[in-house]
Every structure is written in C-alpha cells, then in structure tokens.
Amino acid sequence: MNTIPAGTAHTAAKVVAGSLERRDDIGLGELRDHLPMTRRRLRPGQHLYRSGQPFTALFLVNVGCLKSCELSDDGREQVTGFRMRGDLVGVESIGLPGCTCDVVALDASEVWELPYAPMLSACLRVPGLQARLTWTLAEEIRRDRSWMLALGTLGAERRVASFLLDLADRHARLGFSASHFILRMNRTDIASFLALKHETVSRVLSRLQERGLILVERREMRILDAHGLRDCVNGDEPATMH
Amino acid sequence: MNTIPAGTAHTAAKVVAGSLERRDDIGLGELRDHLPMTRRRLRPGQHLYRSGQPFTALFLVNVGCLKSCELSDDGREQVTGFRMRGDLVGVESIGLPGCTCDVVALDASEVWELPYAPMLSACLRVPGLQARLTWTLAEEIRRDRSWMLALGTLGAERRVASFLLDLADRHARLGFSASHFILRMNRTDIASFLALKHETVSRVLSRLQERGLILVERREMRILDAHGLRDCVNGDEPATMH
DNA sequence: ACCGGGCCGTAACGGTTCGTAACGACATGT
DNA sequence: ACATGTCGTTACGAACCGTTACGGCCCGGT
Known part of the structure; x- marks a missing residue:
C-alpha cells in the first residue's frame, strides 16, 4: 500500500537525466x-x-x-x-x-x-x-535569513513541509517538475539542515504521506497536495509546537 | 542573596555612558x-x-x-x-x-x-x-552561518552561553569591558534570536548564575567565569540535548 | 498615592522531539 | 550465496523545552 505506481523507475530515470542535460x-x-x-x-x-x-x-x-x-x-x-x-x-x-x-x-x-x-x-x-x-x-544573506526565520519559528513538521516546498520551487525554476523529483540528499542531511534528527524527518515524512500530502519512497518524492503542504507550513493543521 | 554588590548603579551608569561617547x-x-x-x-x-x-x-x-x-x-x-x-x-x-x-x-x-x-x-x-x-x-554571511551552526547543534543552555560570550567578545572589540556590560535587549528579544522562549532564557540564566558562571540582575550582566562558559558551550557539562 | 502595563522570575505540567534500539531493504564485495 | 555497510523506517522511553499560570518589580500616567 501507498507505493509509487509501477513504471516509476523510468520516470525517475528521466528526472535524473533531465538534470544532467542542458x-x-x-x-x-x-x-x-x-x-x-x-x-x-x-x-x-x-x-x-x-x-x-x-x-x-x-x-x-x-x-x-x-x-x-x-x-x-x-x-x-x-x-x-x-x-x-x-x-x-x-x-x-x-x-x-x-x-x-x-x-x-x-x-x-x-x-x-x-x-x-x-x-x-x-x-x-x-x-x-x-x-x-x-x-x-x-x-545569499536573504536565503540564510529566511531559513533562520523558519528554523526559529516552525516545528518539525512545518519545517519539513517548508523544505519540500522550497525544493519544489527550486526545481520548478530550473524547468523541472515541481511535483515529482528526486531527493539528492539523504535523511541525515535533511535533518541537519532543518536542525532535526533523521528519525524525526522520517517520522514527519511518514505522517505527511498518511495525510495524503506527499508520496515518498526512498529518494523519490511526489508532492500530491502542494496547497495542503502550504497550509501545513502556515499552521492551519493542529500545528502544535511553538 | 546573589545580588549585584552595592554601588553597582554607578558602575552601570558608567558602562552606558561609555557606549555613548567616542x-x-x-x-x-x-x-x-x-x-x-x-x-x-x-x-x-x-x-x-x-x-x-x-x-x-x-x-x-x-x-x-x-x-x-x-x-x-x-x-x-x-x-x-x-x-x-x-x-x-x-x-x-x-x-x-x-x-x-x-x-x-x-x-x-x-x-x-x-x-x-x-x-x-x-x-x-x-x-x-x-x-x-x-x-x-x-x-555577514559568515555570521549568519555561524549562528545556524549554533542554533542547529546546541541546546538551550549552550545557546545562551554562546550568546553571552559573543556579546562579551563584541564589547571587548569595541574597547569596553568583556566581563561587565548592559544587556540592551530584553529577554524576549534574546529568546527570539536564540529560537527559544523568554521563560527558557530566564531559567538558563538562573542556572548559569547558580553555577557561579555569571551574575545577572535585570539588564546588568557580569561574566564571572568566561572559561566555564566556554566549557559549557563545548559540552563539558552534562550537556544533554542533541 | 493609586493604578496599570511592561518586563522579569519561578514553578508545575504536558507535549514534541530526542536517543536508542531493532528491523528490513538494498548495494557492494568476498 | 553470504557477509558487510549504508540507509530508511518504526517503536518506546526519557529528556528537554514550550505552555500556562501566578506573582513581583519598576515606571509612567491618572
């Protein structure tokens, strides 16, 4: 259940190849x-x-x-x-x-x-x-400041959601799909960047998937509900921490 | 107990005055x-x-x-x-x-x-x-990155200690005392900067004072044991978190 | 003097996150 | 095939910190 649809391997290959051209x-x-x-x-x-x-x-x-x-x-x-x-x-x-x-x-x-x-x-x-x-x-300063704001004011879940949206946005700016891309970094790197532990990142990704916002398997990421993710960042959900 | 010694008001005045000259x-x-x-x-x-x-x-x-x-x-x-x-x-x-x-x-x-x-x-x-x-x-980028490192890897106590040492250092560079200065910001501002709550900042300051590392009363700060503070940042103390 | 608001300190409680551990999937090399 | 290592996931207990509440202090206003 909740696995990436068949045929995805090809798609993933295409995504990676895309980033190697141009x-x-x-x-x-x-x-x-x-x-x-x-x-x-x-x-x-x-x-x-x-x-x-x-x-x-x-x-x-x-x-x-x-x-x-x-x-x-x-x-x-x-x-x-x-x-x-x-x-x-x-x-x-x-x-x-x-x-x-x-x-x-x-x-x-x-x-x-x-x-x-x-x-x-x-x-x-x-x-x-x-x-x-x-x-x-x-x-560069603005990017750093923007992340200081995120890390200082958001809880784990909202940080991860924010990170995913940022990745999606950067991919889109490069002409790639914003809703389907490959995570080039492992969970530990994401965790370090977000000032979390890699287990927490895993847990949050699982929770986001349970809610139907994303579909993630290993390094392959699909954003199913970008709007829902944005709501999550902005605290529409129960949004506990802070 | 543990109050700033008598005659401090004058000293504080001098410190503030110092920052208004030159x-x-x-x-x-x-x-x-x-x-x-x-x-x-x-x-x-x-x-x-x-x-x-x-x-x-x-x-x-x-x-x-x-x-x-x-x-x-x-x-x-x-x-x-x-x-x-x-x-x-x-x-x-x-x-x-x-x-x-x-x-x-x-x-x-x-x-x-x-x-x-x-x-x-x-x-x-x-x-x-x-x-x-x-x-x-x-x-400016280096300063921001340096704080990202601190906020991402240190717990509350070590963040506060690190902050105090940074303040002391900046005061020293300006020719003022590194061991006795006035906090120009309130607890909430410190807390926001360190990604904490002002109660946590209060608690930590109290603990640091109990250990004899600092002496703080309202906005007046004395660093009694800078070396001890540095140890605290580097995790010589129990240093639980992370 | 009295009051009110901002700031600060303390304490108890609860929740998020951590830290550890165990397990499975996968890739690599022997 | 098997061993090994990396990576990812999940569970569980504990630590830390946020939350809430209360009270004191100082200062300016009435």
Whole structure:
C-alpha cells in the first residue's frame, strides 16, 4: 500500500537525466570572455573544498547537487544549504585566506570554477559584474535569513513541509517538475539542515504521506497536495509546537 | 542573596555612558569625502526602517544597539541579529526595491545614513571601497552561518552561553569591558534570536548564575567565569540535548 | 498615592522531539 | 550465496523545552 505506481523507475530515470542535460550557460555567457573559467567534475561524496583549504575561487554549479557544511572546532556539523544548478558556491569565504566550510557533492556534479583574483579585476572592467556579485551575496544573506526565520519559528513538521516546498520551487525554476523529483540528499542531511534528527524527518515524512500530502519512497518524492503542504507550513493543521 | 554588590548603579551608569561617547569614525573616514553621509538619531523602540519600505540606503551604527527582525507573511517574527557600533545595517535589502526586514532601535541610537546609489558609483571611483563592501557582505554571511551552526547543534543552555560570550567578545572589540556590560535587549528579544522562549532564557540564566558562571540582575550582566562558559558551550557539562 | 502595563522570575505540567534500539531493504564485495 | 555497510523506517522511553499560570518589580500616567 501507498507505493509509487509501477513504471516509476523510468520516470525517475528521466528526472535524473533531465538534470544532467542542458549544460549551457547559466547567465555567465559574457563572463567567458573575461575569466579563465574551467570545468570541474565531482563524484558523489567528493569534496569541492574543505574547511581550511586556501580560498582561490568561486564555483557556479552547472549540474548536480552539493551540500555546504559549517563545522565547529569541537566536532559539531551543520548543513547550511543545498546548492544546485545556477547557485554560486564559496561566497562565504570571500575576503579570507582559507575556506570556512566544507562543500560536498551529493550527486555526480559539475561546476564552473571562477578564480577569484581574476574575477575581482574583471569587476573593474566588466560593467555590471560587480553589481551582480553584490546582488548574489545579498541574495545569499536573504536565503540564510529566511531559513533562520523558519528554523526559529516552525516545528518539525512545518519545517519539513517548508523544505519540500522550497525544493519544489527550486526545481520548478530550473524547468523541472515541481511535483515529482528526486531527493539528492539523504535523511541525515535533511535533518541537519532543518536542525532535526533523521528519525524525526522520517517520522514527519511518514505522517505527511498518511495525510495524503506527499508520496515518498526512498529518494523519490511526489508532492500530491502542494496547497495542503502550504497550509501545513502556515499552521492551519493542529500545528502544535511553538 | 546573589545580588549585584552595592554601588553597582554607578558602575552601570558608567558602562552606558561609555557606549555613548567616542562618536568618531568607525573606519569610514575616507568615505566622508565621497559620500553624502547624514547622521540619524533614534529613540528606543523607534524603527530605522520597516519591511516593505523602499530601500535607499545602508546604515552604519555609531552609537546604541538595534535589532533586525525577519517577518513572515503569517505573523511569525524572528530576531536575526543585534547590530552595534561598527555594524553595517541594511545589506540584506541590497538589490531589491524594498526592505525585507524590520530594524528597531533598542537604545537611544545613532547611525550614519549612507545612500546606496551614490555608494554604488563611489565604488567605481574609490579604490578598495568595492572590496570592503564585498568583504562586509561576506562577513555577514559568515555570521549568519555561524549562528545556524549554533542554533542547529546546541541546546538551550549552550545557546545562551554562546550568546553571552559573543556579546562579551563584541564589547571587548569595541574597547569596553568583556566581563561587565548592559544587556540592551530584553529577554524576549534574546529568546527570539536564540529560537527559544523568554521563560527558557530566564531559567538558563538562573542556572548559569547558580553555577557561579555569571551574575545577572535585570539588564546588568557580569561574566564571572568566561572559561566555564566556554566549557559549557563545548559540552563539558552534562550537556544533554542533541 | 493609586493604578496599570511592561518586563522579569519561578514553578508545575504536558507535549514534541530526542536517543536508542531493532528491523528490513538494498548495494557492494568476498 | 553470504557477509558487510549504508540507509530508511518504526517503536518506546526519557529528556528537554514550550505552555500556562501566578506573582513581583519598576515606571509612567491618572
């Protein structure tokens, strides 16, 4: 009962394949003339960079999905975000000699490496580049703040619902289906990002499925009732915590 | 028992007075020649700007303390930070027509208003200004990430201890005492920032005082054992949660 | 002086989430 | 085939924190 309909394997394959195509520019077409960009491929689990390594470049995700993890000196670890096609990675280390976090590929991924020193000088020549970089940094701050709001004010269930809607939205912006996609991260990563435990994520996903809002099996996710999910985030349901 | 020693009122007055002096530049000396900066004063409780208002300027805090609050469409509210002397306020709205959060003065405060449009063009003329702005944005991201790590991995007690140490550190950087200062925000604001309830903050502060780590009465804070607090953050104590 | 509201502290209770454990599915390698 | 490891799910007990309630303190207003 409640299993993904037959034939889904093919669909899933198509979804994944979709994210592997379209390796054209992501808005950096003009940049190619001004920067020595190189392409870099990563296998699942491979580090794009580690905390402490010298900071030399920013990276623009072309294909795949990566997670950035903040680390503390005493071993704590917190996933601070999942980076997908079009996201700029590494901005948190700008202005420092070394990187401040780990970035790990969750998928087979591909990024454009944008050396930072050339980029800085290009900012003086290429009109609008500086503004775009600034805008990207500001946008990053807004994303972080938005999640601080969610993590600070929502309970576990609403956090998960909010996370799923955000994933769906990002997929939609990339031209993929918002109601059927593959989770590129495991339960533990989701839990870390949402400041929960992976068992709690499992429990919540099960509950959301029982209510008919989603259909999830392993990494395959179907959003059955986006409106209901949104209601869940906004607390129309019993919505206990906080 | 456990009250602040007699004569404290005078000390407190001195601490507050200290934060009201020294209204000289905060590293923006050169900027004065290139930007039409104006000074703006705020009374306690007054908004510097509100969510939705047109975004026109950044603000550099000179005196006092402000809080920035992220707001959700359904009424939730989250304090995302406390801004003190030397902090640049408003960066989260860069590149947007309107502000995305509320900023409220907790103290009698004073800020320099730096109109953003002139600042953008100044970036093209003033060498290093662009790099400084970029650095500030990156630093803001690092602060947010650092708190995501704390909120995601620490329990209530360790969050509060971490918060107090952060306050102490910022006071020290400004040349004030790190072991004796005035809390410019009330318990509810602290609680919101730490994703807790104000009762929990109260309880934790009481417990920390029982252990002899701090001495707190209303808004006056003394750090008696900074090393012990650091141990508390790092989980040397029973440190239950998570 | 009296009152009222905001802020703060304490306590008891209840609920959400945690932490542990056990189990199953699946992939990989021997 | 079997062992091994990772991942996901579920159950159960316990800890933590939110909730609620009450009372004290301070300050401004009447």
